[in-house]
Amino acid sequence: MKRLINDGYDVVEELLEGYCLAHSDYVELKQDCNRVIVSKKMSSEPRVRIIVGGGSGHEPAFLGYVGKDFADAAAVGNVNTSPSPEYCYAAVKAVDAGKGCLFVYGNYAGDVMNFDMAAELAAEEGIRVETVTTTDDIYSSENVQDRRGVAGNVFVFKVAGSAAAKGYDLDKVKALTQKANANTYSIGVALSSSTLPVTGEPIFEMQDGDMEVGMGIHGEPGIERTKLEKADVVVSQLIDHILADSKLKSGDEIELLINGLGGLALMDQYICYRKAHLLLAEKGIKIYKSLVGNYVTSMDMVGMSISVIKLDQELKQLLDHPCDAPYFKVAY
Amino acid sequence: MKRLINDGYDVVEELLEGYCLAHSDYVELKQDCNRVIVSKKMSSEPRVRIIVGGGSGHEPAFLGYVGKDFADAAAVGNVNTSPSPEYCYAAVKAVDAGKGCLFVYGNYAGDVMNFDMAAELAAEEGIRVETVTTTDDIYSSENVQDRRGVAGNVFVFKVAGSAAAKGYDLDKVKALTQKANANTYSIGVALSSSTLPVTGEPIFEMQDGDMEVGMGIHGEPGIERTKLEKADVVVSQLIDHILADSKLKSGDEIELLINGLGGLALMDQYICYRKAHLLLAEKGIKIYKSLVGNYVTSMDMVGMSISVIKLDQELKQLLDHPCDAPYFKVAY
Secondary structure, three states: OOOOOOOHHHHHHHHHHHHHHHOOOOEEEEOOEEEEEEEOOOOOOOOOEEEEEEEEOOOOOOHHHEOEOOEOEEEEEEEOOOOOHHHHHHHHHHHOOOOOEEEEEEOOHHHHHHHHHHHHHHHHOOOOEEEEEEOOEOOOOOOHHHOOOOOOHHHHHHHHHHHHHOOOOHHHHHHHHHHHHHOEEEEEEEOOOOEOOOOOOEOOOOOOOEEEEOOOOOOOOOOEEEEOOOHHHHHHHHHHHHHHHHOOOOOOEEEEEEEEOEOOOHHHHHHHHHHHHHHHHHOOOEEEEEEEEOOOOOOOEOEEEEEEEEOOHHHHHHHOOOEEEOOEEEOO | OOOOOOOHHHHHHHHHHHHHHHOOOOEEEEOOEEEEEEEOOOOOOOOOEEEEEEEEOOOOOOHHHEOEOOEOEEEEEEEOOOOOHHHHHHHHHHHOOOOOEEEEEEOOHHHHHHHHHHHHHHHHOOOOEEEEEEOOEOOOOOOHHHOOOOOOHHHHHHHHHHHHHOOOOHHHHHHHHHHHHHOEEEEEEEOOOOEOOOOOOEOOOOOOOEEEEOOOOOOOOOOEEEEOOOHHHHHHHHHHHHHHHHOOOOOOEEEEEEEEOEOOOHHHHHHHHHHHHHHHHHOOOEEEEEEEEOOOOOOOEOEEEEEEEEOOHHHHHHHHOOEEEOOEEEOO
């Protein structure tokens, strides 16, 4: 095992305690609920509140996106496990300002069940909560609504946070967030499993020198296990999948994210970025802005994913709206 | 090998091309010298220019710290290899504005030789170049002036960039940068070697489940190879070394950096941060601000380092001065 942890059962509490100590100017744990991270930079205006969340092990997702004019709270589950309905509900109670809340999280069965129960609990108290589940992982299903959410989350969260920051009502914030999700496409490749803290073992075995295109961020199976190819070959495969699924064409404008899964050298991420950029530019696709780095990880998994969001003027303005969270800053 | 690269001999050129494409609003490659990254956000006022640099494989160092009111250029060497004197000199020629330049880089024999030669070449043209070599790695030598520079570089670079941004002259910028370096203490622990791109092999063998306290960012030997301990035990050892060397005492104020070496999960970095914070707080040391993440890496090495900079009012103001580089932002 190459993890630097204490008891594997304590990782989430210690992560959250450490995170809130390190970023005490941005966030705090909700009183009486140590699995809800709340922004200290929440607007004093009553606005729609954005609540993100999911299992731990994807840091800086989801807690790293709680801050000013971005997400207002995150509900945090155990490693690769949904937060309980109580946590999701506690997040609503912590931040609701009478304008309703939007849950934005990855489309996984456990998360859907728990966040939905929390929304019902809130409704019983007269708090309106709407939901957008992210479905950007193009390999995870042929049916878009059945797809999982992966690193493209970041674009969707950003649009939700900006829409709320602009003071839009809940229906409009939800519609814009749905639009962002519908325009976002991701696919990943893994070179190794992550290591589970409790067992100290990988989730699955993977030979050194193998790779698996299409694998999910919890180790969900990909297309096939093959020998590791050169970066340019792998990136070309991923871009081909994205182009086929997204129907992006010459003249379209996108934002591009190369996301490290936790254990991949940043050098490699930029080498992958280079090829993705060149391939898209060859097709006449305009790259408006780019993100490179570890945005949604799988702990120590070696691998990366490529995400694109197809832009129009409305989405560009929302993505460019100022915000200030520990892991996402757009200058004011 | 768990690297996603093309030909191992091409990694630096492809990294730089990818980096400049991804961050084209911040930086560009110097014309006619594809190993010098120059800020596009350099002040139009003639100020002292800050030039950082060193071998590749430490991304986001050094190029990630080139931006507005931070470093003005980076000279980039091959993996774990100093940039040539020509590159260092080209960086001076690219940015000097008549107020002189400050080289700030880690104290390694190859870097010292090459940057010094470049400073001599510049002097022959009447351009004054001064140098501060960083020496924060407390385990690397008993003699402070012989120590290597590691992740504490970030604090030193930041102070240099802020001092130049304030319009101070070269003597004052140098003196403040020296002061920052003298107040900075780092020590690391490795759980694995990095993988060299050209060979696809680790620099040294390390058994799974072993660790080495004191190891340098190029794999320089540490204190001893031992069985991996729990995070809290490892962090306590590192903090003990820092306290013994720095003579920090109750009432002192610091900024604290937990730096991931490239392959360590961010979850683990926050678990380590938690313990470091608690141990320092127990000693009555005040933590003014904190940084957690991959700031100076060793490609895919699994491990982390702890750095502290002892603060006074002057250093606090310099560390808090606004700047905007892809990997370091302080709000304006």
